[in-house]
Amino acid sequence: MTDWQIFRGTNEPHDGIARLPPPQQWRAFDGSPPVTAKLPTWSPVDVVRASFYQADPQVLDLVNAALYLRRPLLVTGKPGVGKSTLALAVAHELGLGPVLRWPITSRTTLKDGLYTYDAIRRLHDVSTAKEQDEAETDIGRYITLGPLGTALLPRERPRVLLIDEIDKSDIDLPNDLLNVFEEGEFTIPELERAARGDQSSAHVSTADRGADDVVVGDGSVRCRAFPFIVLTSNQEREFPPAFLRRCVPLQIWPPGREELMRIVQARLDPDISAEATDLVVEFLRRRDASDLATDHLLNALYLTFHAARGGGDREQLAQRLLSHLPTSATGT
Structure with missing residues (x-):
């Protein structure tokens, strides 16, 4: 500042x-x-x-x-x-x-x-x-x-x-x-x-x-x-x-890895940032080849970590979400 x-x-x-x-x-x-x-x-x-x-x-x-x-x-x-x-x-x-x-x-x-x-x-x-x-x-x-x-x-x-x-x-x-x-x-x-x-x-x-x-x-x-x-x-x-x-x-350019981690920490939970690293890397890889938005990542993280706590297959759910969730209209 x-x-x-x-x-x-x-x-x-x-x-x-x-x-x-x-x-x-x-x-x-x-x-x-x-x-x-x-x-x-x-x-x-x-x-x-x-x-x-x-x-x-x-x-x-x-x-x-x-x-x-x-x-x-x-x-x-x-x-x-x-x-x-x-x-x-x-x-x-x-x-x-x-x-x-x-x-x-x-x-x-x-x-x-x-x-x-x-x-x-x-x-x-x-x-x-x-x-x-x-x-x-x-x-x-x-x-x-x-x-x-x-x-x-x-x-x-x-x-x-x-x-x-x-x-x-x-x-x-x-x-x-x-x-x-x-x-x-x-x-x-x-x-x-x-x-x-x-x-x-x-x-x-x-x-x-x-x-x-x-x-x-x-x-x-x-x-x-x-x-x-x-x-x-x-x-x-x-x-x-x-x-x-x-x-x-x-x-405004799409956020990079460090920016995404800050967004994840701010919007979800600072304690899950280390666990989220792999999913952030996967999101960045897929974003380069498609029109994935940051909302995709936040939705995937939110649901998959809840699924993990409930015994669900977190990795499989994350892959599905990053493949099929539509871009959120509220994130423009």
Whole structure:
């Protein structure tokens, strides 16, 4: 660890984000008034995953570069190397609240990440009102901010947003994100139209489950602290140069033997590391010829050592698991 690092990779929560220096002038944002709504609590599973993350020096340097520069971090690597877990580790260590998740498919659009407008529900409410004056006029109740829209709310400290598997997106999505990444803001046309009438602000719900509504004024959302955005890619496609220029690139390589042993010790049991050596070596040999992920090894170790205690054939079970377990979707 060096003095300039905000994220240290220690897995111990701290207030280091308060030491983050002001951004460069062209990356400073002035969203106001600040949102003070309380953040939701972490899920116990995410806390465990964040606490076990093992960061190497290259990861630490580039995560901190993205924090300083207020730029998205584009993380590439094979499935199972810990790309999405990195977002959890940063959010947990720096006390930035639960990670906002935006999983990407070939049908995902920019608007999906920013907000949704339930026009059908509003039409139903208006049509079933006994009198026109009774019809719901607060359009905000029909709008829900998406993960990206929630991350851009004007909070004093950045939120962490995971845009998972951006390489699966439609070809236009990376370019569509450029303006949002540059300006740190977006507009909601439905609220803009209401603002031209007699509703200058609206209470809308967010992507944080169970959290209080937030106020959006004049139909515009603009951040104060640019969110820490982690975009993951399994390298299934190339991205436009303009998109790449706006990201800090990070390539995560599959862990070697020493790193794997540290992961095994952290996630399972320090006392079994010596016994696990043979299985780690076998895993590395097989990984070179296939797409085995670290999850394969952890699953095999967990089950085979329990099988050994129960009198099972540990070696035979390990061979089967390393051959047939699918790559875990949670280890990207």
